[in-house]
Amino acid sequence: MRYTSEILDRTAGGKASPVVVLRDSRGPQRVEVWLGHGFNTLRWQVADPTRSGLVDLLYVDPAWEETAVPTRSGFPILFPFPNRIRDGHWVHDGTPQQLPLNDSTHKNAIHGFSPRLPWRLLSLDQDVDEISVTGELARADVPDGESLWPVDFRILVTVTLSANRLTIASEITNPDTQPLPWGLGYHPYFRHPAQADGDLSRVTLQTAARSRWELVDSLPTGVTEAVTGKHDFQSPRLLADHHLDDLYGDLPNGRRNPKSGLFWRATLGHADAPGRLEMNTSPIFRELVLFTPPHRKAVAIEPYTCTTDAANLAAAGKDVGWQLLPPGGSNLNVVELIWEPNAAPMVPTAAS
Template sequence: MDACGERFVIVSGDARAEVDEIGGGLAGFAQGGRVRVEPHPPTARPPKGSGAVLAPWPNRVRDGRWSDRGTGYRLALTEPDAGNAIHGLFRHVPWTLTDRGGDHVVLTAVAPVQPGWPQPVRLTVTYLVGAGGLTVETAAENLGSAPVPFGLGFHPYLRVGDVPTDELELTLAARTALPARDRLPDGPATALERPFSSTPLAGLELDDTFGGCAPGHDDELVRHRVAVPDGGGTELWAEPAFGWVQVFTPADFPRQGPDGAVVASRAVAVEPMTCPPDALNSRTDLIELVPGEVQVLRWGVCATG
């Protein structure tokens, strides 16, 4: 295994996904002849969190400090310039292949007890492609001797083929926004003044957290979408446990063009999360992992229109 690990490719019909061994993250997804999730080249550190699995907490922990049941902990500051611990403990470790077929791959990894983290947590992530698109199922298990708080997120950048990001419209299932300072909560969530409903991305610079994500009428899933004005688009769906979403629109995502050259491009990450930033401190929507119990959470991506 080299520093970048293996790249697993799964295919079913017109759906094709790639998954990284290092980090266990999604390295691209296409359906219906169009790219739906930004790919990235094999690299030991995918750019801007591309495709990453975010656990046992997504987003950030302020100063890396948190406490549980009267015990204080200090995590490594993996966003040192801002003084935060960011995106969990699984992003840069090798995952173990436990099952593989033409249309699916199953990977597992353990975050062991370490400075700042008191119980071992095992994740098993299944990536499956089919006529309905991509489904990602995560099973989280506490291998330790005491309960531990847990949050999960993923970091896909959505695309609609070669349509530039600034020509897309964004729709979110969110109902609230979380005020932020230095990209961390700075007050309680407040009602969105204007929902994201076919909102043009042109001119929007976002690195913001939105909550209150809930299924619509006569539906069982949370749904976010990027689309072109004529209606064709890419949808990210998630189970209701993913009540939060981070939207990030960097101007310098390294995208590979048809000629193979890499150019800095606008991109849009739509990151489903089970809890908001700094949830290890606020305790908002944390999942309690009890030893011997397995929490299963699902989300996916598909073509629309």
């Protein structure tokens, strides 16, 4: 049998978690999804292009098993809002809302509820072409959820492994009687197999983003500018010594994957070694955060359905992608990652 699965009992950060392991024997590939830690796809491992064995395409903090910091490893899910809400304060339908001030400055709310909570396992499914696992989180699973989010919600996420492909599909539903405000993001940390000791200097990145949001203290002012100079990744550019923590937008729904119909968002490669990782998404993912953590061993390419602080910017009349889902409604969206192990080195064409 090409695809197999198992459920392991693991512990990280002092908290036990079922871990669903998906395997592709022909690839070979291996995926770990940690239910007890935000349904995080912590590992996606593929065949090592230089020797036998597997190599990671996602970065995992070496201290994961001791600390399990929710948004510093793997593929964290950010819901019902990605990134920050200024002062943790926003207004819904005329009623002020207050969220915990849990970013690093303790001045803003960050990354919703989903990455910090255990999820329920709904199903494990497979056929001849793929294998998948589905998890669920609802507002009732959030401590003090009714006071923290004004409308009930349910989110299902399905992680599917197929030949050199990983897809993350989310279905958001509104079981309430009033419109559900929401935004969704992912915070994956990518590494190229050819990185030496985590060195990003020869890793190459290209994105579809044509504009960049002005940020002050990591929060958008509502002003955008066309990408220019070192901020322009529309052509392949070496990461070199770039220190990124930027919110990009204006992602055109142009180039599509002919098989999935999803739109191209970014490609990660290496200037000297084969292998490229392509990200495609549903059109609702209209923003992209690029982030190089201080350890410089990975780059985060984060697709968002809305900007940082979207709830407040939308209230100020800005077009930022903040969503309102009608009662009984649902939204299905997909992020697709394709690993091309034999693709030619990604030679930079833009100056770094």
